[in-house]
Amino acid sequence: xxxxxxxxxxxxxxSTWLGGARVVAATAEDPTVLDGPQSALTGLTGAHLVRASRxxxxxxxxxxxxxTLVVSYRMTGKLVRADLPSPRRRRIRLRLAVADRPxxxxxxxxxxxxxxxxxxxxxxxxxxxxxxxxxxxPQRRTAAWWREHLxxxxxxxxxxxxxxxxxxxxGNIGASESLWxxxxxxxxxxxxxxxxxxxxxxxxxxxxxxxxxxNETKPEIDFVTQGGENPFWIYGRRGGSCPxxxxxxxxxxxxxxxTFWCSACVTQGRRGEP
DNA sequence: TAACTTGTTTAAAC
DNA sequence: TGTTTAAACAAGTT
Numbered sequence: 001x002x003x004x005x006x007x008x009x010x011x012x013x014x015s016t017w018l019g020g021a022r023v024v025a026a027t028a029e030d031p032t033v034l035d036g037p038q039s040a041l042t043g044l045t046g047a048h049l050v051r052a053s054r055x056x057x058x059x060x061x062x063x064x065x066x067x068t069l070v071v072s073y074r075m076t077g078k079l080v081r082a083d084l085p086s087p088r089r090r091r092i093r094l095r096l097a098v099a100d101r102p103x104x105x106x107x108x109x110x111x112x113x114x115x116x117x118x119x120x121x122x123x124x125x126x127x128x129x130x131x132x133x134x135x136x137x138p139q140r141r142t143a144a145w146w147r148e149h150l151x152x153x154x155x156x157x158x159x160x161x162x163x164x165x166x167x168x169x170x171g172n173i174g175a176s177e178s179l180w181x182x183x184x185x186x187x188x189x190x191x192x193x194x195x196x197x198x199x200x201x202x203x204x205x206x207x208x209x210x211x212x213x214x215n216e217t218k219p220e221i222d223f224v225t226q227g228g229e230n231p232f233w234i235y236g237r238r239g240g241s242c243p244x245x246x247x248x249x250x251x252x253x254x255x256x257x258x259t260f261w262c263s264a265c266v267t268q269g270r271r272g273e274p
Numbered sequence: 275t276a277a278c279t280t281g282t283t284t285a286a287a288c
Numbered sequence: 289t290g291t292t293t294a295a296a297c298a299a300g301t302t
Contacts, residue, residue, distance in 0.1 A: 001280060032298095057281080075280045076300080110299045112280075130282095155292065164281075172280070255293075257280085 002073040004057060004137065004169035005212035006221050010079045011054040014061060017081055017104050018049040023063070024097040028115070033093035033108065036117030043067050044096075056132050056168035060123070068123050070116040071106065077113025080105050080220050132168040137209045143198035150190045157193065158186035159255040170205070173235045174212075176260040178204045180234045183271030186259045200271050207273075233274075234260045243274040 002010065026041040028034040034041070047065035054060070059071040059079070071079070080086060082095075083102035094106040094115050106115060118126045133149070149167060153160055160166060161175040170178070179186050182200035184193065193201075215231045230236050233243050238251040238260060247264035265271075 072281085074282085074298080110279090110301085112298050112300090153291085159293090162281085256295080258278095 001075055001171055001173065002057065002078065002221060003171035003174050003212075004054075004135075005174075005209045006216065007057045007059060007073065007169075008054050008209075008213060009216040010073075010221065011052050011059045013081075014059060014079055014104065015049070015052045017101070018052070018061075018096070018098060021048060021101050022099040023047050023049075024099050026094070026096050028094050030093040030111065032111060033106065033113065033115055034117065035114050040067060040117040055127060056130075056135060056164060057171070060127075062120050062123070066120050068118045068120045070118055070123075070126070072114045072116065073108075074110075074112035074114075076110045077106065077108040078221050080107050084220055086220060131165050133164060133166045135169055136167050136205050137169070138206075141202055141205070143195065143202040146202050147193070147198045151193065151198070153190040155190060156187050156254065157184060157190050158259050159257070160190050162255070162257070172257050172259075173232060174205070174208055176235050177208045177232055180261055180265070181207060181271070181273065183265055183269060185266045186254060186261050234262065236260070244270055244272075 023044045023046065026044040028038060028041060031038070043065045044063055044067055047063040047067070050062045050064050052059060052061045057073065060068060061071070062068045071077070080090065081102050081104055090105070090107045091109050092105045093108050093111065093113070096104040098104065106113065150157070150160055158175050158179060161170050161178070162172060176186070178201065181204035182197065184197050184201065212231070234249050237249050240249050241247070242249055242262040242265060245262065245265055247262060249260055249262055251258050251260050253259070
């Protein structure tokens with residue numbers, strides 16, 4: 001699934017693919033992918049990309065005609081360039097034709113993703129309505145910042161990390177990976193975490209993001225659940241060996257989501273990379 | 275075929 | 289009232 005690092009990667013790719021080029025046509029192949037009138041896309045013809053940035057798991061692409069496209073990838077959405085070989089069968093939902101360059105497509109097998117058409121003048125207001133918490137990256141977030149944002153809650157830390165209204169951009173993969181690296185029990189209540197835990201979390205979240213980002217060397221992301229390589233320490237490795245201590249990794253449901261962890265490491269207070 | 279996958283939203287419970 | 293938990297939902301794969 002695309003989480004913060006994958007969205008960051010695709011946002012950078014979009015900048016590269018569209019930077020400086022004129023849009024020839026924007027077409028929604030699948031009307032359900034589009035949030036906004038079809039007519040809003042016609043204004044993009046002749047416009048160029050002004051800026052593409054990431055907010056939480058959203059790509060925010062602002063064009064010179066006063067239109068902003070906000071891409072929400074959900075489970076299987078991704079941006080691809082038409083000329084590049086795809087590792088998976090493609091389901092094209094929206095295509096951007098660009099002068100003198102390959103087309104850029106929004107591909108989404110399960111059709112849960114959306115492309116929101118927003119007037120740039122209303123973008124701040126639109127984002128405000130999403131009730132998104134602050135991003136954990138690339139700003140340096142200290143242990144005190146994490147404790148301030150999450151430390152009052154009595155909820156278990158794992159589902160709390162997934163709550164986008166608290167901290168935005170962390171998904172099920174990032175939560176398990178970051179907690180494992182920080183040596184924190186995913187079941188622990190946030191209000192019970194101690195200073196060392198917050199310090200470890202403040203280090204492990206950016207470490208997960210930057211590690212995942214470094215693994216994104218290809219010009220198209222390839223999801224683990226769709227047959228791609230699994231680049232993660234523990235996610236999706238139930239029964240496998242903990243890369244740090246060698247004990248078998250475990251998994252259980254938490255708030256309807258699968259949590260992966262190493263109980264031996266938590267019990268013995270092991271933290272950090274293997 | 276039923277169970278499972280996810281982020282987001284809505285409803286219910288505390 | 290505010291916080292927390294659970295369930296529903298999208299649509300496709302295994």
